[in-house]
Amino acid sequence: MPAKNDLALSSALRISVMRLSRRLRAERSDTPLTLNQLSALATLDRHGALSLGELAAHERVQPPSMTRTVDCLQELDLITRTPHPTDRRQVVIAISETGIGLLTEDRRRRDAWLACRLRELSPAERDVLRDAAPILERWAQA
Amino acid sequence: MPAKNDLALSSALRISVMRLSRRLRAERSDTPLTLNQLSALATLDRHGALSLGELAAHERVQPPSMTRTVDCLQELDLITRTPHPTDRRQVVIAISETGIGLLTEDRRRRDAWLACRLRELSPAERDVLRDAAPILERWAQA
DNA sequence: GCAAGGTCGTTAGCTACGCTAAACATGAGG
C-alpha cells in the first residue's frame, strides 16, 4: 500500500478524531466538571500524587493551563495542594476523598455516549476498536 | 465480553481521542488556516455547495460557530457566499478556485504528523486503523 | 392581502481551554 492510501487514512482519522472530540465535549454528563478536569482527576487517581508539572506533562498541557484546571478542582475540594516535602518550589497535587467519590460515582454515568455506541457495534467491530485504542493512546502520549 | 470491559474501552477511547485532538490542534501546518477551517473547506470540496446550516450540520457545529468560520474563509477568498436562488433567507457557501488550490496544495503537507506516525506502525497496526477509521467516522457523523 | 408565526443567518456575549511571556519563589553553585 503506497503513501497515497496512508494520506487518505490520516486525513480520515484526523477529521474523525476532531469531530468526535467535539461530540464528546458536548456529551458531558451533568457533573460540574469538564472532560479535561475529569481527565486530570482520573490521572491523579491512577498515578497517585503528582507535582503540577508532572501532571501537566501527563495531560500533554503546559503548566499554566494545568494551574487553572487544578485551581478549579481545588475550589471544589476534589484535590489537595500540598508543598513538596524537600523542594518547596514544587506543589504536590493529590486527589481527595471527595474527588475519589465523585470519580467512582461518575464512572457509572460518564462515557454513556461512547458505551452506548459500543453496544451498537458488532463484536468484530468492537474488537477492531479494542485493537485500535492502544495505538491511539500511544499517539496521544507520544 | 460483559459491559465492564466496554466501559474500560470507552473510557480509554474517550481520553485518547481528547488528547489526540489537542495534539493535532497543536501540530497544524504553516497554513493560515486552523484544522476546523480546513475541515469545513474539505467538506465543501467533497459535498459541493451547501447552505450555511447544512455545512454547520455536516461539521457537527451550531450555525453561529460556522458563521465565524465561514467569515474567516471568505476573508481569504477561499469560499464564496451567494444568495439562495429561491429562498433569500439562505446563503449558499461554495469553495472557490483559490480554496481548491489551497486544499490540493495543502493536502501534500497537512496530516504530516499523523502520516509520520502511520509510517512508524507495522502493516498489521495500519490495517487495524484502516478498519477503525470508518467506525470513528460514523460516530463523528451520527 | 395580510398579520402571525416559523426558519435562516447573523450579532452579541459568555465560557472553556489552550498558549506565551514574564513575575515570583525557591534551590544549587561559584
Next chain:
DNA sequence: CCTCATGTTTAGCGTAGCTAACGACCTTGC
C-alpha cells in the same frame, strides 16, 4: 552573597464552542 536554573503562578491573548436575541424572509390561516 550573587547568580543562574527550575517550578509555579499571573497576566494577557487567541481560538472555538455555546445560547439568546434579532432582523430578514418564507408560509400559512384568516
